[in-house]
Amino acid sequence: MLKEFASYVTYGLIMLEQGSRLGDAIEFFIYDTIKIFLLLSVxxxxxxxxxxxxxxEKTKKILSHKKEFIGNILxxxxxxxxxxxSCSAVPLFIGFVEAGVPLGVTFSFLISSPMVNEVAVVLLWGLFGWKIAAIYMGTGLLVAIFGGFIIGKLKLEKWVEEYVxxxxxxxxxxxxxxxxxxxxxxxxxxTADILKKVWLFIIIAIGIGGFIHGYVPEDFLVNYAGKGNPFAVPVAVLLGVPLYSNAAGVLPIVYALMEKGLSAGTVLAFMMAVTALSLPEMIILRKVLKMPLLGVFAGIMTVTIIAVGYIFNVIL
Amino acid sequence: MEIKVLGPGCANCEKMAEMAKKAVKELGIDVKIEKVTNIQEIMKYTMSTPGLVVNGKLKHSGKPLPNPDKVKELIKSEI
Known part of the structure; x- marks a missing residue:
């Protein structure tokens, strides 16, 4: 039904020529935009x-005194x-520690929260299909579980600010x-609030998919950063770490990279690095964590995300 | 009557403070809105900011934020 509507608008209302390149692009744009906004809203x-x-408060109670690993998964x-x-990261961290939530378990929570969320998953689903969305969600959870688990095993409680x-x-x-x-x-x-924040990014992303399509050669980036290049994943992740955005904001870049032949694993690892690690969040967390622990946190995240990128590229 | 907005000063906390100010004005009551940024003070009430406290009672905490009408209703219920 959406398809019919899109082609009605393109060829019936705007009166573009059937099968022309511009007509195709407009039809695709209208169809994708409506589809993604419907998905997002619902x-x-x-x-x-x-x-x-x-x-x-309830999550804190559930996680209080949970054993490691099971606790990390939960x-x-x-x-x-x-x-x-994100402004309540500090009170939340203190509240978790006070309630006896183990440090590594707290980190699993703090890692998964910004990285795996409904907006990211819906956008990936709408633009690249449910498979990519499911893989992103699954591996995002794995990064959070293992990242937190390793931090817990390292016994770094001494690097939490004493006042906590x-x-x-x-x-x-x-x-x-x-x-x-x-x-x-x-x-x-x-719902209204989130749509207000992300609509422009989504339109730009879909616009890139629809219009830039034929203009840059498909394999433009493949020669430099395709599956064959072992440095593609680490370079993408290291570029993504200092960048900071939510899932919607990074989407236009992600779409353009994917469209131009970068492998899915490399692109998803890039997206994870952008959403999971951010300077503003680090500055907020500095109030409760000492520098060495922040460093360990950033290091573990970088390494696990790179590992996930390689795994993606092998299985996809 | 006393109204407190809890939060370390992010965009959402600012928005909450703005809505509270507007609500007070519309209700025609003369109350100053106190912004609480001290973590110890905030955590007496909640660990999820932004928070809205009216007459010592926590009326809202965390995300998602209420809309302006709801903020007005929350304050009005304590008059």
Whole structure:
């Protein structure tokens, strides 16, 4: 039905010539735009309702005194569904430590949260198909689980700022009760809010897919950074680390790179590096972590994401 | 009456403070909005910022943010 609508607009309303290159591009653009915005609206709305049942306070209780590994898996999964503003990373970290959540488990949560989220997954699904989206989500969780697990095994508690351990809030914090109607309201506002933030990036990404298509040779980048080049993944990840953006913001670049023949593994590793590691987040976390621990965190993330990139390139 | 907006000062916290200011104005009450940035103070109420505290009661915490009408309603319920 969407397809028919797109071709009706292209050839019926704008009256472009059937089968012309411009006509194809416009039809593709209209179809993809509507499809992705529909997907995004529906999924963000549903995920927002699910998220309202997992406030950070509840997640903290679930993870408190959990054994490592099982704890890391749970934390990575909860990182996907627990809503939290990056501005609350510090109180959240302190709250987790105070509640007895192991350090490595806390990290699994902090890693998965910005990297694996519904916006990233829907955008990948809409533009590259469900397979790429599922692989991104699965490996993102693996990076969070193992990244946190390794940090836990290294016993780095001494590199957490001392004052964190002296906090006594008495755990008096409450969870605000919401009616189902309120959950629906908040989900609606959240959906509108996210769409407002990402729509432009999505239009640009789809525009790149539709219009730049025929202009740069398909294999332009393959010669330099195709599967055959063992340095493609580390270079892409090291380029991505200092860049900071959310999944939507990096999408136009990701689409252009994929379109021009960079292998999926390299591109997904690049996207992970951009979303998972960011300077603003590091600066926020510096308030609770000493420099060596921040360094170890960045190092482990870089290495695991590079490893994931290689695995992608082998299996895809 | 006292209104506190909890948050270390990010975009979302600013937005919450703005909405609270607007709500107070529209309700025609003379209340100063106090921005709480101290972590120890924030964590007395919640660990998910931004937070809205009215008369010592936590009325909202974390993401997603309420819309302006909801903020007004939350403040009004404590008058």
């Amino acid at each position: 999924i963000i709305f549903i995920v927002s309702i699910i998220r309202s049942y997992f406030p950070p 934390a990575a999964l909860l990182g996907v569904v627990t809503p939290f503003c 351990y002296k906090f006594h809030t008495g755990q008096g914090q409450e969870i605000i009760k919401q009616t189902f109607k309120e959950r629906l309201q908040y989900a609606k506002w959240n």
